[in-house]
Amino acid sequence: MNISEKILAKASGKNVVHPREIVDANVDMIMVHDLTGPLAVEAFKRIGVDHVWDNKKIVIILDHQVPAESVKAAELHKMLRKFAKEQNIRLYDVGKGGICHQVMPEKGHVLPGTLIVGADSHTCTYGALGAFATGIGSTEAAAVFATGKIWLKVPEAIRINVKGRFQKYVTSKDLILSIIGLVRADGAIYKSVEFAGPAIRGMSMAGRMTLCNMTVEMGAKNGIVEPDEITRKFLEGRTDKPLEPFESLKSDADASYAKAMELDVTGLEPQVACPSSVDNVKPVSELGNVPIEQAFVGSCTNGRIEDLRLAAQILKDRTIKNGVRAIVIPASQEVYSQALREGLIEIFADAGAIVCGSACGPCLGGHIGLLASGETCVSTSNRNFIGRMGSTEANVYLASPATVAASAITGRITDPRELEASET
Amino acid sequence: MKVTGTTIKFGDNIDTDVILPGKHLVLMDPKDLAKHAMKGLDPAFPEKAQKGIIVVGGKNFGCGSSREQAPLALKYAGVQCVVAESFARIFFRNAINIGLPVVECKGVSAVVENGDKLVVDFEAGEIQNLSKGQSLRVNKLPSFILEILSDGGLIDNLRRRLNKK
Numbered sequence A: 001m002n003i004s005e006k007i008l009a010k011a012s013g014k015n016v017v018h019p020r021e022i023v024d025a026n027v028d029m030i031m032v033h034d035l036t037g038p039l040a041v042e043a044f045k046r047i048g049v050d051h052v053w054d055n056k057k058i059v060i061i062l063d064h065q066v067p068a069e070s071v072k073a074a075e076l077h078k079m080l081r082k083f084a085k086e087q088n089i090r091l092y093d094v095g096k097g098g099i100c101h102q103v104m105p106e107k108g109h110v111l112p113g114t115l116i117v118g119a120d121s122h123t124c125t126y127g128a129l130g131a132f133a134t135g136i137g138s139t140e141a142a143a144v145f146a147t148g149k150i151w152l153k154v155p156e157a158i159r160i161n162v163k164g165r166f167q168k169y170v171t172s173k174d175l176i177l178s179i180i181g182l183v184r185a186d187g188a189i190y191k192s193v194e195f196a197g198p199a200i201r202g203m204s205m206a207g208r209m210t211l212c213n214m215t216v217e218m219g220a221k222n223g224i225v226e227p228d229e230i231t232r233k234f235l236e237g238r239t240d241k242p243l244e245p246f247e248s249l250k251s252d253a254d255a256s257y258a259k260a261m262e263l264d265v266t267g268l269e270p271q272v273a274c275p276s277s278v279d280n281v282k283p284v285s286e287l288g289n290v291p292i293e294q295a296f297v298g299s300c301t302n303g304r305i306e307d308l309r310l311a312a313q314i315l316k317d318r319t320i321k322n323g324v325r326a327i328v329i330p331a332s333q334e335v336y337s338q339a340l341r342e343g344l345i346e347i348f349a350d351a352g353a354i355v356c357g358s359a360c361g362p363c364l365g366g367h368i369g370l371l372a373s374g375e376t377c378v379s380t381s382n383r384n385f386i387g388r389m390g391s392t393e394a395n396v397y398l399a400s401p402a403t404v405a406a407s408a409i410t411g412r413i414t415d416p417r418e419l420e421a422s423e424t
Numbered sequence B: 001m002k003v004t005g006t007t008i009k010f011g012d013n014i015d016t017d018v019i020l021p022g023k024h025l026v027l028m029d030p031k032d033l034a035k036h037a038m039k040g041l042d043p044a045f046p047e048k049a050q051k052g053i054i055v056v057g058g059k060n061f062g063c064g065s066s067r068e069q070a071p072l073a074l075k076y077a078g079v080q081c082v083v084a085e086s087f088a089r090i091f092f093r094n095a096i097n098i099g100l101p102v103v104e105c106k107g108v109s110a111v112v113e114n115g116d117k118l119v120v121d122f123e124a125g126e127i128q129n130l131s132k133g134q135s136l137r138v139n140k141l142p143s144f145i146l147e148i149l150s151d152g153g154l155i156d157n158l159r160r161r162l163n164k165k
Helices: A003-011 A037-047 A071-087 A100-106 A121-129 A138-147 A172-183 A205-218 A229-235 A305-315 A333-341 A344-351 A401-410 A416-423 B030-034 B045-049 B069-077 B089-097 B143-151 B154-164
Strands: A022-026 A029-033 A058-061 A090-092 A115-118 A132-135 A149-153 A157-163 A192-196 A222-225 A259-264 A271-273 A281-283 A294-297 A325-328 A353-355 A376-379 A395-398 B002-009 B053-057 B079-084 B102-104 B117-121 B126-129 B134-137
Touching: A003 A022, A003 A115, A003 A132, A003 A192, A003 A222, A029 A037, A029 A100, A029 A138, A037 A071, A037 A138, A037 B154, A058 A071, A058 A100, A071 A090, A100 A115, A100 A121, A100 A205, A100 A333, A115 A121, A115 A138, A121 A132, A121 A205, A121 A222, A121 A229, A132 A222, A138 A149, A138 B089, A138 B154, A157 A172, A172 A205, A172 A259, A172 A271, A172 A281, A192 A205, A205 A222, A205 A229, A205 A305, A294 A305, A294 A401, A305 A333, A305 A344, A305 A401, A325 A344, A333 A344, A344 A353, A376 A401, A401 A416, B002 B045, B002 B079, B030 B069, B045 B069, B069 B079, B069 B089, B079 B117, B089 B102, B089 B143, B089 B154, B143 B154
Parallel strands: A029 A058, A029 A115, A058 A090, A115 A132, A157 A192, A157 A259, A192 A222, A294 A325, A294 A376, A325 A353, A376 A395, B002 B053, B053 B079, B079 B102
Antiparallel strands: A022 A149, A271 A281, A271 A395, B002 B117, B117 B126, B126 B134
16 A cells, blocks of 8 residues: 555554545544634534534634634634634634644644645645645535544555755745646546655655645645655654654555656756646746736745745845835744744845735735736745636736745746846 | 536636635625626626526536635525536535535536536436437446435535434
8 A cells, every 4th residue: 555545544444445445534633724614613513513523633723814804704713713612622813823734734733644634725735744634625624523534535646756956946846836737737636646756855844845735736635745754853842642653654665556757856947837727837947028016925835934044045135126016924923933033034024025924815815915907926825826816817926935036036037046147 | 316407618627716716705605605606707607607507617627725615606606516527626525515416527528518408317327418419428426425415415414314323
């Protein structure tokens, strides 16, 4: 079996599972946020049970429209706080957490070998820690609140073996964009995507989270990386729970895959996903002149301290071009504090960027930083669909923090290596 | 279980941001959500869907965000069923969980036209295209999913199952 099959077998009390088999699995942890939680709470109340199945295995995180951007949002937040209090569920409120997919791993709610479901499509991020994690909807979340169980079809798997060394200013974001360009937006529907090989083993937890985060953009059920010493180190001080032995979470040598891919990152250039599909991917060098009005560094894809360091490295002692609005959002309160200690916030402010409190921000076009018609944004987030960040006549390009920072300086989408070369 | 209706056709990779833009996610009443259904592609959609229609999609219908408000908006706008080449998995589950039937039908976008009248028979796994006199095979839904749909969604299905115990 591969690692995903091993986790699903354990979760459903079986020795072996096979692709396409439907299993009834026990959930180890479930997360809902402020846009999916309210419907889940309403649905839970209709089921007719008084208490959730296990209040220690449920987490509620307010991150999408925080601090409340409207009275409607404020009412939804109030409702979630009330439910959390009634059921004694852990809720990360404004200023205490941040973006759900950063908070979950950071606060030790994600452990290798566990089955995690979340009422958000980017729940697949947690596969970076060797968990089987997948997105569900609100009604299904309510059913899990009540029963702790979910039916799942064991996915077929794609194994992506990556070798080579990234060039300067080329990141895991460029890798996952190039993979989505190859696999296409529907190329991994219902499937598991397993990342392996020396380039993955050498990658930070932040880089692995970026990779797994975007597997849903090719339709995948989950993305996953076998846990290793980098995983162990990340978890140090974040959990006191015993960890499952990592040897039992390795894919067997004879594990079967629907497809295997071999990639080398050595020659990889910075990539962008052009409007309005995540699989419309090109190297920045082939893009031509694309002027921008907004640049966004943040989101569950690229709002981690490593991402902010990279953006700051480029923005230090430079000025954001007039006519460009640059928005930086640390993914969590922990990342915010760390960025403050390292002087990164000062670099952003001095360059002329606005730094906002930890939340989803402009990514989903529901809160701050929306785009007007005809405007273009280059963003480190994960989706560039029509209307995603505001007007249906705005354009969103997806790129790495390095590319977004370089573009904020020049006012057009720019290869960060080109910026450096032009100034020396 | 059967559904009859005329079709409104869409292409590949119809994402949940065009089905229901993020700024409307604070709306809790499905009837309010319905007013914004498909706003990203066709603001007149809710009016067209009112009489009860069948949506025909291409590959990867419902990709993107896990927002259940997307299938809810379609259902309350008047969509009785979505037939597509393939679905994004979360949308597929969400639709079933809120009682909106969804079926996969390979080749549907090539042979069904906008405005065709279809009868979708879920138990038989078949679509009759009354406008063209054709029949198409669909991927049959497992019996436990048909049960969820005939109960009207997962919550009512769960209530029934929990009460049985």
